[in-house]
Amino acid sequence: MTEWPFPASVLVANRGEIARRILRTVRELGLRSIAVYDPDDRDLPFVQEADEAIELVGSALPSPYLDVALLLRAARDSGAGAVHPGYGFLSERASFARAVTDAGLRWIGPDPGAIEAMGDKINAKALMSKADMPLLPGSDGPVSDLAAAREVVATTGYPVMVKASAGGGGMGMAIVRNDAELAVRFEKAQDRARHLFADPAMLVERYVERARHIEVQIFGQADGTVVALGERDCSVQRRHQKVVEEAPSPLVNGELRQRLCAAAVRAGEAIGYRNAGTVEFVLDTDTHEFFFLEMNTRLQVEHPITECVAGVDLVEAQIRTAFGRETVGMPSAPEPRGHAIECRVYAEDPVRFLPSPGTITRWREPAGPGVRVDAGYVEGNTVSRRYDPLLAKLVVHGEDRAQALARARTAVGGFKIAGVRTNLEFLKRVLDRAEFIDGAYDTSLVSRMTTG
Structure with a gap:
């Protein structure tokens, strides 16, 4: 001490x-x-x-x-x-x-100025433009009404993503594919943004149809240097919220990884970033072009898979940096050490994805080589409807993706929870899905699974 x-x-x-x-x-x-x-x-x-x-x-x-x-x-x-x-x-x-x-x-955590700079998507986009960051075509500033949104679409064409400037976690977003949808969804998304964030400012950007959601973990060290600790693939999403993540991405090769990490470091350096942060990109699966989405100025839910493949304790690094201690052994863009997969275990209906509060009458966590469970509950606890229904994060690490996938299947099958409904059966379906096994999925995977 x-x-x-x-x-x-x-x-x-x-x-x-x-x-x-x-x-x-x-x-x-x-x-x-x-x-x-x-x-x-x-x-x-x-x-x-x-x-x-x-x-x-x-x-x-x-x-x-x-x-x-x-x-x-x-x-x-x-x-x-x-x-x-x-x-x-x-x-x-x-x-x-x-x-x-x-x-x-x-x-x-990061300096309050950095949180402020990246918390507003419009301001963040302007800052990243100055940092030579690839940006999705779309509005340069806030879009205040439907007429202004139509002007943007006249340049970008359809489809577009309408999203709250102050939003996060997939809230206040809508995909729009034609004029009729724009008239309805823009105003609905704006009303939701006003309710959730007390800020009706919207962004309208080109929507990449076949996209991967790739994010890079960065860390601003006590000495002022910013390093990138590799990417995570967060493309398995329901309602724009992540369900299964993996690191490294099966789509990203060494050359693309270097470019993603270099761009993420530029983002951190542009705002003098310190502590842990994540730079999020959308990656076009057809062209391998990537575009800046946003920066999260905090620890991510899915940080354990980076810890597995980069060999770091991100929370320890956060604490050491906050106390002015050096963080050692954090090279930029390190070669991934094996492969890691995270499955988010929710108390929710596995079909409609609606929360399932109640008392947990059975809780048995899986164990074994490469298995880590970050859980918030034990048997006898009550899951409240007042909070997010995330029960646990099931994380597996293997020497390669095939081993990690096999361990993930075994671990999901061995996780026993009763008293509340969970998405464990849905997670099994994802892990058994041919396109996930092949690594050829995109952000529409869950939508295809739930619509037939």
Whole structure:
């Protein structure tokens, strides 16, 4: 503990599997771990496993994990020295990052200015244009109404993607293929953006019909250098949200990997990025052209597969950087060490993908060589309808893709959950799908699976 400045403690401002995963590394580093929790979450494992757990009571917000004043009070009362936001909730809220640092605490994430710069898609697009980043043809600034959207389409042609400038996680997005759809879907997406983000600003961009969603993990180190730790393929999505990810991408060869990583590093360098971040691209499967989509200024849900193939602990690197410690052994664009696949296990109807809250009456995790389970629940826990229904991330690592795929099938088959409906059967179908096995899938895979 003498290595760390006083007070050597980290408060995790999150819940479930990501809180549990961060707390594990905090303890391994010899730091005191502090959890905060909604009263509904008091029985979840992350609360029990922390050195100290503080109940968040008295919030008027929909979730106490969004209550900045309550979180800062918990940090002060517990004597925390740093705050890790995880993902979701306040993780990409620049105002929260500033509030943490203004309170004299260390923020385990990028500088608030970087969060702000990349949080608005329109501003991010302008910044990336200056960094010589390939961009999808489309609107250069905010599109405020249907008439302006039609002007953009007159240049790009159909299909286009309409998306909220302030959005994330696939929310506030719609694919439009003709004038009739534009009239309906633009205004619907704008209304949703106004409701979700209190910001009706929209972007209209060319939609790549046969696309792969490729993202590159970057890390801005304490010495100012930005490195890329390789790509992840996140093309298996339902409703624009990821379900199965793998690293490296079976579509990306060494030359393309170098170009993707170089572009991602340029993005980080353009904003003086520090800590963990992800640069997302859309890749045309026919031409292998790639275009910048957005940058996520936080730890990603799918970070474990990069940890497997790059041989790093990203949370440890985050903490060390926040405390001003050097992060060693992080070469840029490293040669992948084997292959990793992540399956997101949800409490949801496997056909309609609707949440399935309830009490877990059976929970048996798979085990074996190369198998890792980052879980937020155990048997007896209740899955609340108030929060995202992600139960666990099942991660497998193999010497090559064939071994990883075989291990993934075995592990999914060996994961036993009862009391709530899960998507385990759907995950089996994905792993057995010929186009997934061949690595020849694209972002429309799930749509084809669910429509026949």
